[in-house]
Amino acid sequence: MGYEQVEVYVLDARDGSTPIDGVLVRVYDSAGKVYFTEATTGVDGKAGFLLFTQQYSLRFYKFQVGFSQPQYIDVLGGGGNAFNVLASPHEPPVAQDPRLCRASGYF
Numbered sequence: 861m862g863y864e865q866v867e868v869y870v871l872d873a874r875d876g877s878t879p880i881d882g883v884l885v886r887v888y889d890s891a892g893k894v895y896f897t898e899a900t901t902g903v904d905g906k907a908g909f910l911l912f913t914q915q916y917s918l919r920f921y922k923f924q925v926g927f928s929q930p931q932y933i934d935v936l937g938g939g940g941n942a943f944n945v946l947a948s949p950h951e952p953p954v955a956q957d958p959r960l961c962r963a964s965g966y967f
Contacts, residue, residue, distance in 0.1 A: 879905025
C-alpha cells in the first residue's frame, strides 16, 4: 500500500476518443465529503494525480459540458491506474432558416 500515479482521461462521448481540454477534475473521498486535490486536463484530455491506494469520487466541471457526477475510482497498487471518463459537450441547435431567430438553453 502506498501512493500511485493516477491518470484520468476526459473524452468526448460522441466518438469516445476525442480528448476534451480545460476540464477541472476534483478528487474527494468515496463519501464525497473530504476534498483531496484537483487538476485541469490538458490538450491530451489528461489530468494526473498522485493518490493513496483507496476508493475516491471524482467530480468534473467545464462550461457547456455535461458529466455523470460523481464517478468512483479504485486506486490499486502496482500501477495501471488510468481511467477514461466520457463527457457530453453541448452543441447549440442549427437554424433551419438563418433569417429566423433561435434560442437554446434554460428559460
